[in-house]
Amino acid sequence: MLTIENLKIEFLSHGRRVAPVDGVSFSLGQDETVGLLGESGCGKSVTALSILRLFPMASQARLSGAIRFGERDLLQADDATLRGIRGKEIAMIFQEPMTSLNPLHRIGEQLGEMLRIHTSLPRQEIDAKVVAMLERVGLSRAAQLVDEYPHSLSGGMRQRVMIAMALLCQPRLLVCDEPTTALDVTIQAQILDLMRDLKREQKTSILMITHDLGVVAEMCQRVVVMYAGQVVEQSSVEDLFDRPAHPYTHALMRARPALDATPGAPLTAIPGSVPPPGTVTQGCRFAARCARTQDICRQEMPVLEHLGDGHSVRCWYPH
Amino acid sequence: MTTLPPLLEVHGLKKYFASGSSTVKAVDDVSFSLAEGQTLGLVGESGCGKSTTGRSVLRLIEPSEGSVRFMGQELTLLPEGQLRAMRRHMQMVFQDPYASLNPRMTIGEVLEEPLLVHQLHDRATRKRKVAEALDMVGLNPAYAARHPHEFSGGQRQRVGIARAIITRPKLVVADEAVSALDVSIQAQILNLLRELQQELGLTYLFVSHDLAVIRHVSDSIGVMYLGRMVETGTCEEVYTRPRHPYTQALLSAIPREHPRQQRERIILQGSIPNPAAPPSGCHFHPRCPSCMEVCKTEAPPAVKVSATHTVACHLSRPELTLRPT
Numbered sequence: 001m002l003t004i005e006n007l008k009i010e011f012l013s014h015g016r017r018v019a020p021v022d023g024v025s026f027s028l029g030q031d032e033t034v035g036l037l038g039e040s041g042c043g044k045s046v047t048a049l050s051i052l053r054l055f056p057m058a059s060q061a062r063l064s065g066a067i068r069f070g071e072r073d074l075l076q077a078d079d080a081t082l083r084g085i086r087g088k089e090i091a092m093i094f095q096e097p098m099t100s101l102n103p104l105h106r107i108g109e110q111l112g113e114m115l116r117i118h119t120s121l122p123r124q125e126i127d128a129k130v131v132a133m134l135e136r137v138g139l140s141r142a143a144q145l146v147d148e149y150p151h152s153l154s155g156g157m158r159q160r161v162m163i164a165m166a167l168l169c170q171p172r173l174l175v176c177d178e179p180t181t182a183l184d185v186t187i188q189a190q191i192l193d194l195m196r197d198l199k200r201e202q203k204t205s206i207l208m209i210t211h212d213l214g215v216v217a218e219m220c221q222r223v224v225v226m227y228a229g230q231v232v233e234q235s236s237v238e239d240l241f242d243r244p245a246h247p248y249t250h251a252l253m254r255a256r257p258a259l260d261a262t263p264g265a266p267l268t269a270i271p272g273s274v275p276p277p278g279t280v281t282q283g284c285r286f287a288a289r290c291a292r293t294q295d296i297c298r299q300e301m302p303v304l305e306h307l308g309d310g311h312s313v314r315c316w317y318p319h
Numbered sequence: 320m321t322t323l324p325p326l327l328e329v330h331g332l333k334k335y336f337a338s339g340s341s342t343v344k345a346v347d348d349v350s351f352s353l354a355e356g357q358t359l360g361l362v363g364e365s366g367c368g369k370s371t372t373g374r375s376v377l378r379l380i381e382p383s384e385g386s387v388r389f390m391g392q393e394l395t396l397l398p399e400g401q402l403r404a405m406r407r408h409m410q411m412v413f414q415d416p417y418a419s420l421n422p423r424m425t426i427g428e429v430l431e432e433p434l435l436v437h438q439l440h441d442r443a444t445r446k447r448k449v450a451e452a453l454d455m456v457g458l459n460p461a462y463a464a465r466h467p468h469e470f471s472g473g474q475r476q477r478v479g480i481a482r483a484i485i486t487r488p489k490l491v492v493a494d495e496a497v498s499a500l501d502v503s504i505q506a507q508i509l510n511l512l513r514e515l516q517q518e519l520g521l522t523y524l525f526v527s528h529d530l531a532v533i534r535h536v537s538d539s540i541g542v543m544y545l546g547r548m549v550e551t552g553t554c555e556e557v558y559t560r561p562r563h564p565y566t567q568a569l570l571s572a573i574p575r576e577h578p579r580q581q582r583e584r585i586i587l588q589g590s591i592p593n594p595a596a597p598p599s600g601c602h603f604h605p606r607c608p609s610c611m612e613v614c615k616t617e618a619p620p621a622v623k624v625s626a627t628h629t630v631a632c633h634l635s636r637p638e639l640t641l642r643p644t
Contacts, residue, residue, distance in 0.1 A: 039501035040472075154590045155365075184364035185530065186587045189572035193586060211501065214574025237578045255506035257535035258576055263554055264535065266510050270503035273471045 001205055002051070002173055003027040007065040009046055018277040020046050022229040023065075025304075028173070033199065033206040035220035035237070037213070039252075041274045042226040044209045048177050050075075051207075052086050069173070088118040091166035095178040097158035101150040107134075107161055108146025114168045133164045138194055156187035163194065170202055177209045192218050213256060217241065222310070225249050228275055228285040231304060235311035245307060245318040247290045284316070292317045324391070325352035326489060326522050327376070332385035334368070334375045341595045345371040346382075347546035350621075353539075355489065358516070358523040360537030360554075362530060364569075366594050367543040373492045373526045377409055378402060390489065407437045410483035414495035416475035420467040426453070426478055427463030433486050452481040455518075456511060473504035477511065484515060492524045497532060509535060530573050534558055539627065542566045545594055545602040548621070552628035562630040565603045601633065609634055 009021040021043040028034045038044045051074065055061040067074040069090065074082070094100045102110055111130045115121055121129070127146070134142035137160040150158060159179065166174055179195070180188040196219065199206060208219055216223055216237060223240045225233040225248070233246040244250040254268035272289045284290070287297040296316050304314045334346040346368040353359045361369040375382040378394055387394040390408060397405065410433075413419040420429055430449045434440055440448060450460035456477040467475060476496065483491050493512070497505040509532065515521060525536050533540060540557040542550040542565065550563040561567045568585040575582050587606045592598055598605050604614040611633060619633045 039503060156590045184528065184591070186364065186568060186572045187590060188574070189584060190586060192574070193584075212574070213502075214576065217576060217578045217580070218574045220578075241577050241579075252502060255503045256576075257506075257509070257531045259531055259534060259558070259573065260576075261535075263537070264513065266513070267506035267535070269506035269510055271507070273473055273504060274501075 001028060001030050001032075001070065002207070003066075003068040004047070004051075005066040005068070007047065007050065007067065008063070009043075009050055010062040012060045016278070017062075020229050020277045021050070022277075024226070024229070024231055025065075026224045026231060026234060028205055028207055031203050031205055032222065033208060033220045035216040035223040036207060036209045036226060037211070037216055037223055038226035039211055039274060041228070041276070043229040044226050045177055047226070048092070048175050048207065048209045051175055052090055052092060053082060054092075084118075087114050087166075087171070088169045089171055090173045090175060091169070091171040092175045093159075093162050093166050093177065093179045095181050097155070097162045097182075098150060100162060101158060103150055106147055106149060107153075111146070111161070111165050111168060114165060118169050129168065130164075133168055134161070136198070137161075137164045137167075138190070139164070155183055156190065159183060159187075159191055160194070163191070163198070167198060167202060167204070171204060173205045173207065175207045175209070178211070179208075180215065181210070181212070195219070213253065225252075228280065229277055230285060230314065232286065232314045233312070234304070236309070239309065239311050243311075243319070245311065245313040246286075246315050247292050247317075247319065248286050250319050251291070284314075326355040326390065327353040327524070328386075328388040329372075329376060330386045330388075332372065332375055332387065333383045334371050334380065335383045338595050343595045344546045344597070345594065346375060348385075349541075349543070349546075349548050351541055351548065351551060353490075353522060353524060355522050356516070356520050357538045358525055358536050360533035360540045361524065361526045361543060362528065362533045362540060362569075363543035364528060364591055366545065366591055368546040368594075369526045369528075369543050370494050372543070373411075373494050373524055376524065377406070377411060377492055379411070404437070407433075407439075407486045408488050409490040409492070410486065410488040412476075412479050412483045412491060412493045412496045414498055416472065416479040416499075417467060419479060420475060422467050424466070425463065426465055426467065426470075429467070429478065430463070430482055430485055433482060437486055439486065448485060452485045455484065455515065456481045457507075471504075472500055473507060476500060476504075476508050480508070480511065480515070484519060484521070487519065488521070490522045490524065492526070494526045495528070496525075498527060498529060505532070512536065530570065542569065545592065545597050547602060547618075547631065548629075549603065549632070550628075550630050552625070556625065556628040560628075562624055562628070562635050563603075563632045564607050564609050564634070568606075568608075601631075 005025050007024045008019055010017045010019045024047055036044045051067055063075055108130055112126045115126045131142045134145055139145055139160050180191050220237050223237050224231055227248050233249050244253055251268055251270045270289050283298040284302055287293045302314050302316045304312050306312045330350045332346055332349045336343045336345055349372055363369045374380045376387055427449050430452055431445050434445045449463055453460045458477050497508050527533050537554050539553050541548050544565050550566045561570055568587050571585045589606050600616045601614045601619050604610045613633050619631045621629045621631045622635045623629050624635055
């Protein structure tokens, strides 16, 4: 349903062109939940924003490659086409709901706007749909809530409102950028539970952008692991947890304190930090931090190689 | 096991904030003790009072009531001058290292400042101590000449830790010290904190919302909810035999670690109530799956269920035989 091909995103930074996303390809099928996993600076959020081309004009982003959504290439689409897709066919949920809700408008108005833009339903029907959707995402008092402002809601409630807004037009694809990262763990459990239910009901495909292996294990069928602007590994979620092939994924799995591990046993840390975009010009981008690095790793960039069963890895010496 | 008096003993600690016409009881009668060389993890969700507890212990904010005994002295009664002198022995590491480092100072100046404040050593020795501290946290001593903006998040947190240990304190309060860091960097910092603890015999009060991190670093654990301590115990007791329904729900809400892992999940209804108007009786009662009549009116006392395990829940009171079916 969604196919990203060789996506490259360049920004102008201090007069220099840098590419935080550099040749990313992956696809997402009907009714599938795919995790886009990586740490700060890997390019996962920029990739997500590029799907709906949500960049500020001032960023002078230059995009190349293709983002195929059904028959269309979103990178070639004009503004009118994009406006028709945003919110209706592809909706997005962000990490911090307070920054995506307008503090000056009532909840009901903000949700209703989606339907006013994308449908020609009469006002009463829009209002009824909004209340029904707020109830569906587990908000009690929905009929009163529509007249309230975002500030009167808790973080968990705001995220439910965002989910309600995203699902109002029954989009085919939902792009979620760290949707539970700002929430407490018991509220995160509620929201993930809700998203699973709604997905079953509405058959929405989900692209889940996250740094959290736990969220991946809870929600995703397939995972795309990114590092320094590139896809370094891709596989089914079981395979990734059973047999992480890339040394980065492998180390990431062991860096997290596990609940069944011996408390206090040293964690597998990854030395150093992620190289800023454009600083590694030769070889594998993970080479400087990798425990398995050989000469070739510093000289030649490995390609994404298929291991079979939909599992691929970008490494000269995979696990 | 140990007969030494605890390094830190907190009893009946309260911190109330005035908020408009109401009072927020951010910390409401919290007690715990911490032996030298040990780590106590304070865990809980937003607004539970764990950070306020950490800060009140150091008197970075003044507690409203209660006793804090540290190294045999009652901190709450110390006059300002003596308190400042004590601060040398109790330091803090903050969540956001960038916000807690002065951007106009070099790293060397940042690290030297605690030594100057406490009038420790001569100039040459101070320089040597700065280099030593950088080396201990895994940074090149030559970095002393650089400014905070030249460092990554993980490196800045190393600087924050170097600043905390440079006066050779006994107690370090770490407030969400690894929460802003990526997993791979977080592991570096957790390993570093562990090494420093062994090397310098540090005692940690480790405040975090992250249950996996808390289990990893702590010898004993305190679980907080809306200003109150609901359960304390050894790491083993709290994680494998949680008694308080809130602790049980909290642990069950941790995302699974493997897609095939099955977890019995207790989904709590509703969200954390407004701390300015907490529910009556047990603060947790409106969300508690085992709520009884008594819970709505009476705050549960802390009940000892083992020598080290304490639970503030009516269900754990032996004299109450009432159990929900």
